Amino acid sequence: MLSEMDDYPIHQVAEVVRHVGTSDRNFYDRYYFNCHHGNPDDPWLIVGLGVYPNLGVTDCFAVVRHGDEHIVVRGSKALGDNRNDLQVGPFLVEILDGLQRIRVQLEPGHGDLSFDLIFDADSPAALEPRHFQRQLERVTFDTMRFVQTGRWTGALTVDGNDFVVEPDTWRGNRDRSWGVRPVGEAEPAGRRAANTDATSFFWIYSVMRFEDYAVSVIVQELRTGERIMGDARRIWNDPEREAEWLGRVEHEVTFVPGGREPASATLRFVKPNGDEIRVECSPQLGNFIGFGTGYGLEQDWRHGMWQGDEKVESLRHKVSELDATMKLFCPADYLATFELTDVDGSTTSGQGLFEFSVIGPHDQYGFTEYTDVK
Incomplete structure (x- = not known):
């Protein structure tokens, strides 16, 4: 069960590299x-790639x-001997x-999208707090993640339209996460199905890019x-400066009517001193x-789900025709603008990711059922 990675001094447990430190099916x-x-x-x-060692x-x-x-x-494909493939x-x-330059590629000929792009970091990778949640006795989340902002270079084709991607104007962020969270074929909920308060999911994940720094925000309630996670950090472009904790996160969200x-x-972001x-x-x-x-x-089609030795698919929808009820159970990543007012009253503008989801009841915003809308 060896792989070429076993020749590198990277082992974390008394196992070969292809065997992770837990047999939990949900490791990713x-x-x-x-x-x-x-x-x-x-x-x-948005692009994602995941490896699921215990699901193969x-x-x-x-x-x-x-x-x-x-x-x-x-x-999707069967995981081979090398997790580094x-x-x-x-x-x-x-x-x-x-932690600096990563290439992502989708060759033409597999739908109405292709690209060959290089991400070049413009801020240090910053480690986020550990994400841990237990429902009844089962650990449902136990993950680590780092985040990083950067610039893109390359080519992108969407629906027959070619875009020259230049680093002065094409931006974004990336993250790497690993650990345990629900993946693969759905498991029977068992008794957990009766614990509906624990299955409610309020989530804000925002990565804001300003001129001299990025701000990363996580809230799960x-x-x-009650907070499962809550953190806000300022990540300076200067790698010599440590990331700065900004304080407890408070949120006030207004909603588009009907959803x-x-x-x-x-x-x-509020510090203890006010x-x-x-x-x-x-x-x-x-x-x-x-x-x-x-x-x-x-x-x-769920992350980590077995689809056979190899399978590639394409699909498309009209956003205006997406099922409104299904959207209530769907995380969404918004391209957003930000206006930050600092402690000293100075303001600065930025842009980036605002990822948001509120699934199920949430008292602050008056949602009492899973299908309530504003």
């Missing part, structure tokens, strides 16, 4: 990237929002320079507002990443 190790031109009229591209699967997806089009290409059919993730999509949000930083968030363009990519809406 994955990449996420987004790429934008800063204009909601241009493509808003590697899979990936690319989804682009362009106008009213939601275009997906996805692939990051190619699935026409997809490729290639580490050119660790239960129905009552649970955010129209705007105010985030406040110092406060305030950010006004304005979503510009939503990419509904739950549709077609494996995040759990479709039971025939």
Whole structure:
């Protein structure tokens, strides 16, 4: 059961590299990237690739929002001897320079989307707090993740339209996460199905890019507002400066009428001494990443699910025709603008990711059932 990776001094447990430190079926190790031109009229591209050692699967997806089009290409294959093989059919993730330069590629001919892009980091990779959650006795989340902002270079083709991607104007962020979270074929809920408060999911994950720094924000709450996670950090471009904890996160979200999509949000980061930083968030363009990519809406294609030795598919939807009820159970990644007011009253503008989801009841916003809308 050896692989070429066993020749490197990277072992973490008394096992070969292909055997991770837990036999939990839900162990995963994955990449996420987004790429934008800063204009909601241009493509808003999101790419992911995951390795699931205990399920024997590697899979990936690319989804682009362009106008009213939601275009997906996805692939899956049997995991071989080498977890470092990051190619699935026409997809490729290639580490050119660790924590600095990464190439992502989708060859033409597999749908209405292709690209060959290089991500070049413009800020240090920052480790986020550990994500841990237990429901009854079962550990459902136990993950680590780092985040990083950067610039893109290369070529992107969407629906027959070619875009020259230049680093001065094409930006984005990426993250790497690994650990345990629900993946693969759905498991029977058993007694957990009766514990509905624990299955409510309020989530904000935002990566804001400003001139001299990035700000990363994570909030996960239960129905009552009890925090599973809550963190806000300023990540300076200067690698010599440590990331700065900004304070406890407070949120005020307004919703688009008739659903649970955010129209705007105010985030406040409050220090124990009363110092406060305030950010006004304005979503510009939503990419509904739950549709077609494996995040759990479709039971025939979930991250880590066995699809056979190799399978590549493409699909597309009109965003205006996406099922409104299904969207209530769907995370969405918004290209957003941000206006930050610092402790000293100075303001600065930025742009980036505002990922948002509120699934199930949530007391602060008056949702009492899973299908309540504003």
